Amino acid sequence: MADDAAPNTGLQHDIVREVYRRFGEGEFRFQATIDGMPTLWVEAGRILDVLKFLKSEVQRPYRMLFDLTAIDERVRKHRDGQPASDFTVVYHLLSIDRCNAKELAGGDIRLKVGLVGEKPECPSCISIFKNANWYEREAWDLFGVVFTGHPNLRRILLPPRWEGHPGRKDYPARATEFDPFLLDQMRQDLDQEALLFKPEEWGMQRSSGDVDFMFLNLGPNHPSAHGAFRIVLQLDGEEIVDCVPDIGYHHRGAEKMAERQSWHTFIPYTDRIDYLGGVMNNLPYVMNVEKLAGITVPDRVKTIRVMMSEFFRITSHLLFYGTYCQDVGAMSPVFFMFVDRQKAYDVIEAVTGFRMHPAWFRIGGLAHDLPNGWERKVKEFIDWLRPRMDEYEKAALKNAVLVTRSKGVAAYDAAEAQEWGVTGPGLRAAGVNFDYRKARPYSGYENFDFEVPLADVSDVYTRGCLRAEEIRQSLRIIEQCMNNMPAGPFKADHPLTCPPPKERALHDIETLITHFLGVSWGPIMPPGESTTIIEATKGLNSYYSVADGSTTSYRTRIRTPSFAHLQQIPAAINGHMIPDLIAYIASIDFVMADVDR
Known part of the structure; x- marks a missing residue:
């Protein structure tokens, strides 16, 4: 495969040629982008195999999941050369070795998975990249993409009782498009109840043998944690057994x-x-x-x-x-x-x-x-x-x-x-x-x-x-x-x-x-x-x-x-x-x- 292959095939990128050799060119669709980053569309059923290959099997691997997000494609007009989809999950992987080597692709690769339907599903990749946890929760929170196999797919930026997925195109972008907000006593009580920390929901035990654990809230008041940030600590005395960072108090869309x-x-x-x-x-x-x-x-x-x-x-x-x-x-x-x-x-x-x-x-x-x-x-x-x-x-x-x-x-x-x-x-x-x-x-x-x-x-x-x-x-x-x-x-x-x-x-x-x-x-x-x-x-x-x-x-x-x-x-x-x-x-x-x- 020559380095001077046509740009719209992706073969000018070393990593694309490696992926094609391993899985076959027919498994992917290459998308040319303005930034020149190699971009490959992958079927949802093959995405985990491709991610494992890029992280562990290629020379100078892509050890970092740099970003993971989603796009609502349903009202997009210009999608020349892209597969049809209602939603797209976008993975951005980074190889520091390739970045430092000044390669053509810059050490980055972008993978896309096209999904259809109002409740799109995609396999969770937490077993491959630990930091996918929060990124997948965010994509579900804002776009409603269900990551099957995720251990705790729940709201991360929005309150627990929020309705809908604001990243979607059919969700209003301005406050004037909503009905007036009313906070009566019942709703306030329900919202407060939803904020209570329940250790069992996070896989934590309240006791072990003859030890009773204490749970301590740090934050979300600003001076205690460098911002409106809450972290719940599971303590054995003063030792931190486990903890749950809780974010979203500063989310503004x-x-x-x-x-x-x-x-x-x-x-x-x-x-x-x-x-x-x-x-x-x-x-x-x-x-x-x-x-x-x-x-x-x-x-x-x-x-x-x-x-x-x-x-x-x-x-x-x-x-x-x-x-x-x-x-x-x-x-x-x-x-x-x-x-x-x-x-x-x-x-x-x-x-x-x-x-x-x-x-x-x-x-x-x-x-x-x-x-x-x-x-x-x-x-x-x-x-x-x-x-x-x-x-x-x-x-x-x-x-x-x-x-x-x-x-x-x-x-x-x-x-x-x-x-x-x-x-x-x-x-x-x-x-x-x-x-x-x-x-x-x-x-x-x-x-x-x-x-x-x-x-x-x-x-x-x-x-x-x-x-x-x-x-x-x-x-x-x-x-x-x-x-x-x-x-x-x-x-x-x-x-x-x-x-x-x-x-x-x-x-x-x-x-x-x-x-x-x-x-x-x-x-x-x-x-x-x-x-x-x-x-x-x-x-x-x-x-x-x-x-x-x-x-x-x-x-x-x-x-x-x-x-x-x-x-x-x-x-x-x-x-x-x-x-x-x-x-x-x-x-x-x-x-x-x-x-x-």
């Missing part, structure tokens, strides 16, 4: 919102996913839409995007640093780090006009160019923070109490990290040299000189140390942006850039009309599918967009790192003490908006 907002007006919503990530959240979304539109942004835009994204990596890591120290007993660092975050926000505000949620990136460019004097503000911040990082290391990371409280706690190795879908510092702390900015550079990251901090075993202590070093590396990147900022426009010269440059809109009627339609109605994206992944503040963040030739997205999937990281909690903390859980939660570095979306 962000993916559903993307179906009613234009491609342009959805940008501010992305800021609120990881609400500490600012423009870092804009980046994968706008880059993905630019793929769909065929827009290539100028080098100046790429460099500015990198600089501002690294600023938000620093502000996010600083908040982590302070609260991490606080949760193991140190009070002073959090106050010092808030001072430094404010200095970073001063620079961000001077450049974008806003602080935490600038929503400053645009389809095809930026909201405006860098202001006069930006270099001075950036240099002042770099000169301020570098010596402060050395002081923090002495006061915090070399503090004997912090070291004793965090070393060896909630440790896991590289295999466990990939099994649970861990990315970012938590993965690199386990010794996996995988940073998407290096493995699959985007937005010009290949032009920057920086190191990827690594450790041997990911425990509470090493996860803190790595993020501290990442701040230093971000300062290196920002300094290189400052010293090597390209000249040129801050927007691409493309008809789907939104909005077009104002000076041109005020000059000729054609651009004025495009500006009016792009802002009031929204740009129309050609039909297609694409995924864009970035190394966000907390791990890998991706947007999977399905365009159907409309001003709005047909389906937008937001894969966040925090969702995967919280699912791993029981595997890492069972057998530890309650104070260890507090330290572990701090070391994960999550926000609940990033989990619940």
Whole structure:
């Protein structure tokens, strides 16, 4: 099979040829996508065999189930070359070895299973990928896909008594389409009753032999668990026998919102996913839409995007640093780090006009160019923070109490990290040299000189140390942006850039009309599918967009790192003490908006 085979057969991809050799080409249908990721349609009855093969039998296997989601296909207009289906389950697998090898497919493969009927069924793959548990529960919760063989298929983002599956196209997207909400005493009592934790439903025993277990609720009040997050602990004394993380208290239907907002007006919503990530959240979304539109942004835009994204990596890591120290007993660092975050926000505000949620990136460019004097503000911040990082290391990371409280706690190795879908510092702390900015550079990251901090075993202590070093590396990147900022426009010269440059809109009627339609109605994206992944503040963040030739997205999937990281909690903390859980939660570095979306 030649490497130069026709692109619509998939034979140009090594992994597709391997799959065809093992199962036969007739078992699959290849789908060409805008992002170039190999995409294969598989029958529901063969999906488990294919997943096992990709995870365990191929050379350089796909050890990570990166994402699993569903699509309601019933009103989609443009499905050229795709099998007929009412619903589609989408599997995104990631091979870190293939990513680092710079292969054509980028280390990713997308599998699709077409399902029919109002109650579609698909085999559960939990026996192959442990982290499929939450992803399958989410797909059932929002789309009604029944995963046969799932041990506990129940609501995960929505309340237990919620009716219907909101991800479906026949489910309203706006509150004005619902009947008025009434909460009488009976309904309130039933909702409260449904929230009671029943250990037997989770396979737990209330007692064993002569031991009676205690069940303790941690959360969902914000201060106790870094957000509106609840975790129920099964305790033998102070030892955690088992635990159940409970999420969904912050769910706002962000993916559903993307179906009613234009491609342009959805940008501010992305800021609120990881609400500490600012423009870092804009980046994968706008880059993905630019793929769909065929827009290539100028080098100046790429460099500015990198600089501002690294600023938000620093502000996010600083908040982590302070609260991490606080949760193991140190009070002073959090106050010092808030001072430094404010200095970073001063620079961000001077450049974008806003602080935490600038929503400053645009389809095809930026909201405006860098202001006069930006270099001075950036240099002042770099000169301020570098010596402060050395002081923090002495006061915090070399503090004997912090070291004793965090070393060896909630440790896991590289295999466990990939099994649970861990990315970012938590993965690199386990010794996996995988940073998407290096493995699959985007937005010009290949032009920057920086190191990827690594450790041997990911425990509470090493996860803190790595993020501290990442701040230093971000300062290196920002300094290189400052010293090597390209000249040129801050927007691409493309008809789907939104909005077009104002000076041109005020000059000729054609651009004025495009500006009016792009802002009031929204740009129309050609039909297609694409995924864009970035190394966000907390791990890998991706947007999977399905365009159907409309001003709005047909389906937008937001894969966040925090969702995967919280699912791993029981595997890492069972057998530890309650104070260890507090330290572990701090070391994960999550926000609940990033989990619940």
